Amino acid sequence: MTAPLKHSDPVNVDVALGDRAYDIVIGRGVLASLGERVAALRPGVRTAIVTDRTVAKYWLEPTEASLAAAGIPTSRVVVEEGEISKTYAGLEKVSEALIAAKIERNDLVIALGGGVVGDLAGFAAAILRRGVDFVQVPTSLLAQVDSSVGGKTGINSPQGKNLLGAFHQPVLVIADTAVLDTLSPRQFRAGYAEVAKYGVLGDEAFFTWLEKNHSDIFKGGSAREHAIATSCRAKAGVVSRDERETGERALLNLGHTFGHALEAATGFSDRLFHGEGVSIGMTLAAQFSAKLGMIGEAEAARIERHLIEAGLPTRLQDIAGFAQEGLADADALMALMAQDKKVKRGKLTFILLEAVGRAVIAKDVEPTPVRDFLKEKLAQKA
Numbered sequence: 137m138t139a140p141l142k143h144s145d146p147v148n149v150d151v152a153l154g155d156r157a158y159d160i161v162i163g164r165g166v167l168a169s170l171g172e173r174v175a176a177l178r179p180g181v182r183t184a185i186v187t188d189r190t191v192a193k194y195w196l197e198p199t200e201a202s203l204a205a206a207g208i209p210t211s212r213v214v215v216e217e218g219e220i221s222k223t224y225a226g227l228e229k230v231s232e233a234l235i236a237a238k239i240e241r242n243d244l245v246i247a248l249g250g251g252v253v254g255d256l257a258g259f260a261a262a263i264l265r266r267g268v269d270f271v272q273v274p275t276s277l278l279a280q281v282d283s284s285v286g287g288k289t290g291i292n293s294p295q296g297k298n299l300l301g302a303f304h305q306p307v308l309v310i311a312d313t314a315v316l317d318t319l320s321p322r323q324f325r326a327g328y329a330e331v332a333k334y335g336v337l338g339d340e341a342f343f344t345w346l347e348k349n350h351s352d353i354f355k356g357g358s359a360r361e362h363a364i365a366t367s368c369r370a371k372a373g374v375v376s377r378d379e380r381e382t383g384e385r386a387l388l389n390l391g392h393t394f395g396h397a398l399e400a401a402t403g404f405s406d407r408l409f410h411g412e413g414v415s416i417g418m419t420l421a422a423q424f425s426a427k428l429g430m431i432g433e434a435e436a437a438r439i440e441r442h443l444i445e446a447g448l449p450t451r452l453q454d455i456a457g458f459a460q461e462g463l464a465d466a467d468a469l470m471a472l473m474a475q476d477k478k479v480k481r482g483k484l485t486f487i488l489l490e491a492v493g494r495a496v497i498a499k500d501v502e503p504t505p506v507r508d509f510l511k512e513k514l515a516q517k518a
């Protein structure tokens with residue numbers, strides 16, 4: 137872990153992917169430099185900004201102003217906020233709008249928003265005219281620490297999370313930490329789950345730092361920038377070594393096998409945001425690791441305690457409408473987990489823990505112990 141930044145220093149994190157390498161620029165106010173940076177990267181380019189209604193209200197005009205100041209023509213595509221847009225219908229809307237705006241192969245799509253907009257606009261860019269470059273301007277904490285980096289793009293199927301998609305790296309990521317000031321507290325907390333994930337999966341010192349400093353991240357200031365930069369460095373390192381998830385990258389999926397199943401079981405709705413699903417999933421992964429004797433109960437409890445302190449849900453019973461059919465049913469959750477992209481020849485793969493800060497990939501996990509574990513968890517009192 138590197139020392140916390142001074143508040144005013146913008147920081148650059150390099151995603152070292154050879155001829156597809158790119159910079160992540162992190163700092164307060166860096167959105168104003170978007171136009172200048174895009175003009176330097178792609179002289180003469182035209183752009184289409186894809187965003188959602190809420191983000192448009194706060195951040196579309198400053199984004200357009202920055203591009204206009206650099207002489208870059210823009211058009212806009214505004215979708216509904218939330219997972220409802222990360223769908224076939226959302227993809228059709230964005231793709232048709234980009235075609236209507238005559239976005240050409242050498243133009244740029246700009247994803248201005250949270251992970252939904254980033255995944256959706258990135259996927260539309262990946263398939264438009266068989267591939268147009270795109271820039272990520274992440275506006276949620278989750279997008280700044282995770283989804284804008286690494287090139288996973290896609291949409292959901294009613295049968296599962298991110299089941300249609302492509303690896304398509306952005307050419308630039310601009311993470312302005314000031315834009316997080318308009319994010320709702322619940323969405324900020326949800327994004328924090330992915331920050332904690334980076335500590336839990338590979339950096340015990342960062343997790344310890346988070347235990348002491350998490351409230352400062354919520355307040356803003358240098359702790360926020362430090363947490364974002366540390367998460368981005370961790371992700372950039374993994375992605376540069378294993379872009380297509382043939383090995384190590386699967387570690388970034390800690391908590392997601394359970395979490396994605398819970399998101400599907402709640403209909404990709406506001407009952408459970410992605411980061412909240414990750415928080416519950418990460419707690420379950422830690423508890424399952426303890427049940428298998430891989431870590432002590434105390435370590436699993438340490439992780440859960442921190443997530444609770446950060447205001448996150450950690451138990452299945454914390455989900456609104458928990459008792460509804462589907463969610464309180466281990467077999468239904470097992471069926472949803474069978475659609476996980478880490479499944480190989482029908483066998484589940486889980487990301488489990490050997491310690492706080494040391495995650496491992498567990499292949500060929502037998503379904504029976506997982507089902508029994510879920511039944512135990514489902515039987516707990518609300």
Ligand SMILES: NC(=O)c1ccc[n+]([C@@H]2O[C@H](COP(=O)([O-])OP(=O)(O)OC[C@H]3O[C@@H](n4cnc5c(N)ncnc54)[C@H](O)[C@@H]3O)[C@@H](O)[C@H]2O)c1
Binds near residue numbers: 218287319327411
């Ligand atoms: N591609 C990846 O590697 C990756 C990684 C993690 C998550 N994801 C995906 O990201 C999605 C979740 O992303 P998310 O949590 O950002 O959700 P989101 O995109 O739905 O954004 C959350 C909410 O916050 C609002 N919002 C965003 N920025 C704002 C701002 N600055 N001010 C006010 N409101 C703002 C949005 O309008 C939305 O309502 C999921 O679909 C998940 O699967 C992808």
Ligand SMILES: O=C(O)C(=O)C[C@@H](O)[C@H](O)[C@H](O)COP(=O)(O)O
Binds near residue numbers: 385389477
């Ligand atoms: O970038 C990755 O790799 C991740 O797994 C990051 C996750 O936080 C993210 O939610 C990702 O979209 C999940 O990937 P999926 O392949 O399980 O859909």
Ligand SMILES: [Zn+2]
Binds near residue numbers: 392
């Ligand atoms: Zn995630």
